[in-house]
Amino acid sequence: MALINTIREKSGVAVGLVAVGMLLFIVGGDLVGGKNRLFNRNDQVLGEVAGEKVELNDYNAALEQAKQAFTAQQQRQPDDQALGYLRDQAWNQTIYRMAFKPEWDKLGLTVSDDELVDMVQGDNINPGIKQAFTDKATGQFDKARLIEYLKNLDKLPPENQAAWHNFEANLPAERLANKYNALLKNSVYVTTAEAKRFDTFQNSKASVKYLFVPYGSISDSVVKVTDAQLQAYLDKNKSRYKVEDGRSVEYISVPVVASKEDSAAVKTSIAELATQFASAPVDSLFVSANSEQPYNKAFRTPADLPEELRKQLPLTQGKVYGPYAEAGTYSLYKVTGTGTGKESAARASHILIKADGTTPEAKAAAKAKAQDILNKIKGGADFAALARQFGTDGTKDQGGDLGWFGQGRMVPEFEKAVFGAKAPGLLPNVVETSFGYHVIKITAAPTKQTYQVSEVKKNIAPSDATREAAYAKAQQLKGEATDLESFRKLTTKDKTLVRQEAKNLDRGARSVNNLQNARELVRWAFGFNPDGSETKVGDISDVYEMGDQYVVAALTDERAKGTATVENLRPELSALVRNEEKAKQIIAKLPKAGTLEDMAAKYGSTAQVGTADGIVLGQGSIPNIGFEPIAVGKAFALKPGQKSGAIQGEQGVLVIEAVNVATPPATNPNLKAVQQQLAQQRSQQQDGKIYEAIKAHANVKDNRTKFF
Structure with a gap:
């Protein structure tokens, strides 16, 4: 109540409800029972942020307040889709509060009572308050109406007063976050060398002749790749394939028609x-x-x-x-x-x-x-x-x-x-x-x-009898599927059934391919069977009702957080490794000397010779070919008339011959403007980057799938 008392001392009024708009930033969802609904465990820990446990009851309180705010604003109860959004936002809010507080404390950041008063009725009123008291007809903020509200807090219903107290409790964190982000944003700086490099990348242009042999000119069927090659490629490029944990399922739907x-x-x-x-x-x-x-x-x-x-x-x-x-x-x-x-x-x-x-x-x-x-x-x-x-x-x-x-x-x-x-x-x-x-x-x-x-x-x-018949059929399928092998045989025994696959679902998924409201299925894949045992690859799910269909699923793969496996990425890795092998074949066959036309004629009809004008160093693309950053970089290192060696590119193998290369002058009078432009761009990206950096440092553990 410190803020209310302070405002009373300074303004002589009681603080009232500040409408729903003030509470827009408070997010959450429906109240979830304190016990795991899957198997009645008494685990009350929702996760962990920066070494601190996130208690289920604390999270539930925020979710319930958010649900009430949503209902008041939208004049309806949140549906499943809205609840999913609110839950995710509440979780992100929890991460933000718990992960950032240690950083604020390290810097000694505080918020005074005067600042809080200023945020409610001073010169820097909170945006949520302004939105709540903006006249819809004129689009103008009505401060007089705000003051009138502020006079009547004690006369409002208890739930409205409780909403205000929650709003009040969040004001300091909001101001601290703004201060912290402002400090980091003000540290953004672009050196002269960075600005010059950016200017060079954007304003260096070249015209080239090229010889291009596309990878598609060699049939995939004649280039075999092994698991050892796929694993070697993955090991060499681990940083490109960092993944969160995931689950893959196969499922059969029984429609209710x-x-x-x-x-x-x-x-x-x-x-x-x-x-x-x-x-x-x-x-x-x-x-x-x-x-x-x-x-x-x-x-x-x-x-x-x-x-x-x-x-x-x-x-x-x-x-x-x-x-x-x-x-x-x-x-x-x-x-x-x-x-x-x-x-x-x-x-x-x-x-x-x-x-x-x-x-x-x-x-x-x-x-x-x-x-x-x-x-x-x-x-x-x-x-x-x-x-x-x-x-x-x-x-x-x-x-x-x-x-x-x-x-x-x-x-x-x-x-x-x-x-x-x-x-x-x-x-x-x-x-x-x-x-x-x-x-x-x-x-x-x-x-x-x-x-x-x-x-x-x-x-x-469909009548109740029809729906019951579809449910009975789904239950029969579950009874016949005791493991993954028998599950997959169901569609061979009954040709009317279709087995579908969903790969690498994430923990927060609410749909599975075209199955909407599939949250229970995802929770099962990441959690536990009805008997309390942990869901493992090969397990068969219960029958889930999703709209006008009943679904039975099998867990087919588990992906751990870290680097993806070859099996997870087989199609993508196979294409990349196959292209590497094709590049070796093309380069081995390609003549090493002569004009581009002579080289193409000796190679064969699949070798193309063309010209490309206006290639920009910073864009990395060649007209009529596509994104080829290595080839573009080579082009700007050549003198007019000079040819490159064979280049293994993204779309195929290229040989580049420079026709003309134009670079900006060494001294650009507008370099200061370029610095300012880059600094502004970086500053606009800071909020998101700060959040992601602090979140990564906080070692967040998300166990929400145990509860919803």
Whole structure:
């Protein structure tokens, strides 16, 4: 209460609730029970930061406060996705607080009461407070409204006062963090030598000739790599393959799909509603009581009606149409009103002939072809058949049918022709638009007729019996899979099953490939079986329900934190080592002397000779080839007319011949501006780099998968 007392002394007011916006930085999630839900262990340690244990109860308190703040701000409870985000943010907040405090203490950083008052109602008000008291209409911070809030803390509900106390407790840490980061940011410095090197990299340009033999010119099948080669490559490049711990799983999904019986039951139900719908005195109430889609009172043109109703045009007021099976639903439609709209709708088919170019000759040829097609149709040829034969857009497979459309949905020239028609039939002339030349047939004359349609829709959803049958099948699969080998045989015995793989899941994963809300599966992979034993490679999971499917999984691999293994990286390492072997073959075959053209001719047809202008030293790319930093560096070390030796590159083997190399002057009058630019860039990156450095030094241990 020190801050509240201090503010009272200085301002004579009581500190009140500062709205939800003040609490945006307080993050967390739902309250988790104090015991491990998997097997009821009494372990209360969530992890460790800088040698200090993170107690589950402390973390839970922050999560619950954050959940309340989220609910107040969003006016809803956080869903699974939001909870996952809030949990991660709460964990990061915990790391930040516990890892940075020793650093603040070493430097003797403190926050005075005067500073805290300043953050609440002084000249440097906390951004969260400003956001909470910013007028949404004007975008201006309303300090008077803040002061009014500050006068009424003691009159507010206890939970609001508790939220303020939590906010108050976090203010010193926020100010200390700002001070600490500012100290490090102010230490950012760019030397003259660094600025000069950067300037040289960005402004040195070269033009080159090159000989290029791509690795793809040699088939992968003729280059074999061994596990020893893969391991040797990995050992040589360990720093590039540092990884966190991970788990790989294979899983089989049993979908819960509505059966024929489920569909028949819904059809019977909606058929019974059809009779009632016809005599319903208030259609909107009937729809609200019986439909799974809200009532819509809008008048619609034929272009906006469901296709089943368009087939029945013109519609009769008071008549019930259906039921129709449409995209997983059964639908009833009742025409409750008719009217005349402002815009017309029509239906047409077309045959589009596009010009092969933009020249007058190409356009004339396209127009002549369209006119010839029009003449054939006038002579009795079938429009749809010619559309399938000559059409050049996506409607050709439908015989050119564009369906119904309203005004404003087609290009002006096309609309003018269609909506100028008075009756169905073939338009007498070819119509030119920006797309080409159109032969057009009006299949439903333009009309301003509109309809008000009430809809009753019932989804064809799986019944409880269907869901239970799918669950029983998943349980049967689990019973048959006693180890990894028997699990993999399940899909050979039942061809309707598909086994999928998810490699190197991380501890915090909340989805597994396209499986959403898969947190329990991930926790199992990193944790324990239901009997309390630790999950090991080859173990089979319980049956997990994920939306409309049941999932059984097998743990297939464990990756420890550190350097990845060959098995984890086999496809990537194989490609890299294979390219190294290909490079050796190419270099051995490549002539050592002669012009680039002579060398390419002697090597064979897969050797390419080309030129590249405007190569920038600092970008490392060669036009038409790609990222080749070694070759680019070699180019700038050559004199005009001088050739390099064979270079093992990223995309293939290259030989570079310099044509021209231009470097910036040794003394750049703008070097000071370059220094300032680089210093600003580094300063902007400091917050993230400081956090990552302190986090790494704190030796963080994250055991959250034991709890959620």
